Amino acid sequence: MGWSGERRRHVVTFFRVLLVLLAVVQTTAFQGVKLKKKEHRNAYATMMYMGTPRDYEFYVATRVLIRSLVNLQVDADLIVIASLDVPLRWVRALEEEDGAKVVRVENLNNPYKGQENFDKRFKLTLNKLYAWSLVDYDRVVMLDADNLFLQKTDELFQCGQFCAVFINPCIFHTGLFVLQPSREVFKDMVHQLETGKENPDGADQGFIGAYFPDLLDQPMFHPPLNGSNLDGQYRLPLGYQMDASYYYLRLRWRVPCGPNSVITFPGALWLKPWYWWSWPVLPLGIQWHENRRQTLGYAAEMPVIIVQSIIFLGILAMTHLARPSISKLCYRNSDKTTSLIQTGLKFMAIWSILAAYIVPFAIIPRTIHPLVGWTLYFLGSTALSSIAINSFLLPAIQVFVPLVGIFGSLLVMAYPWYPNGVVRALAVFGFAFCYAPIAWGSVGKVMARLQVSLEREQFLPKLAESSPPSGFNKLY
Incomplete structure (x- = not known):
């Protein structure tokens, strides 16, 4: 069944209009935006x-x-x-x-x-x-x-x-x-x-x-x-x-x-x-x-902030309730085949501590207010660090020393009465120079405590044993 003459004219008119519109789009860039x-x-x-x-x-x-x-x-x-x-x-x-x-x-x-x-x-x-x-x-x-x-x-x-x-x-x-x-x-x-x-x-x-x-x-x-x-x-x-x-x-x-x-x-x-992390590194960012x-507000980011805050608080509560009992220590394991496992556990403990300081930067919404962002960062780092502390029975104070150093450096940078940027930079450098030995000492203590825990086999029973001794890893 062929098209009528009127319908054919409508189709031709439609395509003509379409061609004109395409020509306008193609020439807009060269004729100036109207x-x-x-x-x-x-x-x-x-x-x-x-x-x-x-x-x-x-x-x-x-x-x-x-x-x-x-x-x-x-x-x-x-x-x-x-x-x-x-x-x-x-x-x-x-x-x-x-x-x-x-x-x-x-x-x-x-x-x-x-x-x-x-x-x-x-x-x-x-x-x-x-x-x-x-x-x-x-x-x-x-x-x-x-x-x-x-x-x-x-x-x-x-x-x-x-x-x-x-x-x-x-x-x-x-x-x-x-x-x-x-x-x-x-x-x-x-x-x-x-x-x-x-x-x-x-x-x-x-x-x-x-x-x-x-x-x-x-x-x-x-x-x-x-x-x-x-x-x-x-x-x-x-x-x-x-x-x-x-x-x-x-x-x-x-x-x-x-x-x-x-x-x-x-x-x-x-x-x-x-x-959020650019302040107080960038003072005028505030x-x-x-x-x-x-003007714009922060309503778009607030649902994510609330959910992440609940998750971090939940991690803190769960790691406290599931903390292994240290009232009874497991005997030594003389099986030398477990040295590779011990080395793997040591790396796992180190990387879990590093992740506690890095992961919050990756998951916190980037465009929130700095005060909210840094508060959520410290909450998240504390929660994730608690996993390493309670899993590997590490000293909490030494694990949190880098976090305290970050907080101190932020306070030094945020001090509003520096006469110029040079003095501000020197103050930050001075704080880092004084705090570096404390941070380095805490790393040494964490590593020593981790080694002692591995040698006492807090985590590994003898491979020959079919089941761990009673009271091992009992939960609160």
Whole structure:
């Protein structure tokens, strides 16, 4: 039965519309991203993509960044440049709960992934170039997720075509920079990606740095971020029109002596502020968590925290009730064939103690508040250490000496009245130097006690015996 002419026309129309939509998707990247609703002349933008073990952590960090800007009531739109594989529930949360405008984009191909020095975690950071395609805006402040805004910095939008902050005399940082969107610049950047423009690190930092090689020689733009012109540099008046094409942007982070406008946390990947263990190693991280507590909250992690707390408390109770009786010692076993078993038990005891200090780091939710995280860590380490203590009849005080040392080092690092970071580092080093002999002595005592327990055959009856003596390993 053939199709009617009307039905055939509907099918042809459907496929025409589909082809037009596909063409729009394919050309969006090169014609500039168009937003559904523009409310301001300028925008703060950040990006999200998937494919790393830390996707959720950066999603949380992005939401905290967005909400820090919302609370300041900045005179700008808030944009999240999200790759197409970002989960829809995350996109809806950013749009409906955080008030951001999400721009979906295809991942830009990284032609540098074959370089010897390439770090695969930077494979998709070139998506940051989409900031130049936000042509609905006069200026865009492009941000990494590890920024936190404490005061309004709308003066940044007075920048020229490009502004950046230098992290050393030769390299500027792409974690926070200001740009003027341009279809032509974006097309040229994509073209240079395709032709393999030289890039020292294979990421956005190296590419953008190579694209603006003479930035350091340009006039300096110094916005009044903290409300005063403290260093005598030229202060740009409101409404001033710049003639130069791009500028060296000098931001003021007066830490810890004065008010901060923007806190940026560039540094070791595993010491980002949203990780609970980063404080007090990273002192300013507590401000990030305070901002999250006041805006986003920790409801997503609390069910896991409650379950883990119950499990750790249960382990403590069970190991106490099941502790072997030491009122009667088992006689020696002279069978030399058990030496291998004794060696295995010794390694088992050592690794069980090490696991008690390592496992909590792996299972505690990474983005909870540091005070909750460290409390749960000490509870978990105590619970898991009790397994080794009660199973191998080890001295509890010596086993807990490293845990006490960790607690002491945290107190030293968290001391808030150090005049500078150098004094703080020296204080931590001094504490470690003084506590190291105590920790080493405790290791020696644990090993000696373990050897005595093995020699007395607390764990192994004679292999020739069909059953252990009465009273052996009797439970309370």
